[in-house]
Amino acid sequence: MKSFLRFFLVLCLGLGGSGCAARDMQLSNEGFQAISKRDYAQAEGPLKKALSLNADNPYALLNMGVVYQETGRLDKARQMYERLLALQPEEVAQESNSGSFAGKGLVDIAKANLKLLEAQEAELEASRKTAETAMDRGSSVSKVSTPPPPEKKGPSPSAAAAASSTPSPAKEVFCKVRKNESLLDIAGRQDVYGDALKWPSLFRLNRDAMEKMKVTESFPMEKLPEGLRLKYVSREQASEKRAAMGDKLWAVDVGSAKAMPGLVPSAISLMRSGYPVYLIKSQLAGEEWVRLRVGFFKDILEALKAGEDIKSLLKTPDTPIPIKIDKKEFEQFAGY
Secondary structure, eight states, X not given: OOOOOOOOOOOOXXXXXXXXXSHHHHHHHHHHHHHHTTOHHHHHHHHHHHHHHOTTOHHHHHHXXXXXXHTTOHHHHHHHHHHHHHHOOOOBOXXXXXXXXXXXXXXXXXXXXXXXXXXXXXXXXXXXXXXXXHHHHHHHHHTSOOOOOOOOSSOOHHHHHHHHHSOOOOOOEEEEOOTTOOHHHHHHSTTTTSXXXXXXXXXXXXXXXXXXXXXXXXXXXXXXXXXXXXXXXXXXXXXXXXXXXXXXXXXXXXXXXXXXGGGHHHHHHHHHTTOOEEEEEEEXXXXXXXXXXXXXXXXXXXXXXXXXXXXXXXXXXXXXXXXXXXXXXXXXXXXX
8 A cells, every 4th residue: 555645734823922822722732743753543632632622723623634544544534624624724834744835724735635535545445446356256266166186195205395394383382370470470571471561462372261360450460379370472483473474564553541450451351352452662752651452454454444343342432543563563562
């Protein structure tokens, strides 16, 4: 899929020579800062609050449209741009991610973004038609009767050689719970994952044992029975799984919190429904946040579909945001 360039901006209205004139503008600025870091999940909250305070804030409308457009929610992006155009604001952009748009009117920028959105919609539609055509061809081919291959009494020498040279899969590995250890403690052990936030992997792999206990919001921090045998994923196993997956660099950003316990109920609900969740730390304005994500998907269409299913499962008002992750994040969490 092509990478379409979107234009976003922020304007800080002067009040006595400093500061922003209104709370909705402050929130719009916060959204802009997150967009500047391509952190669309973090940008969405402040921009929604800005629009709840002032539904006609043209900067928040434009930036909210960018968030929706960059995360594949094209219908909502169109609504934001069309609302802005209906207002016909006279404001101009003081800052833009394109030098040619600095000083331009918001109406002009919204129109430019709409053209990009239409191109994006056309490409998605072309992708869908290509996929449907491929499925139709596959269906017609499957109906053709072909004679079965001749029966072989044994493998050919080349097949036998190939079979003998195939590396055996990595063996399953287990660890034992030590005295006073929790899932967080075990995941953080260097002989296990070396990362306490990978406790969901332990929960998912040992659900039968976990479900026999009382699972609450504080469950990852609670002591487990000493001597309990838990399965985990070795680095070799994770590497094999990643190789089989290929480059699936899309995930669904389900939610974020400053404290990890706030994400536990959603994480456990998702794992009980078979979703491979993971937790990752992020920095915003000098503060540390924890994000709950589900991965991994080959493209934005797969991630969008998963987001809709997750919304239904968790009964959230908004669809979780699809996000393209970098290779480092994929290698850190995929396969576990």
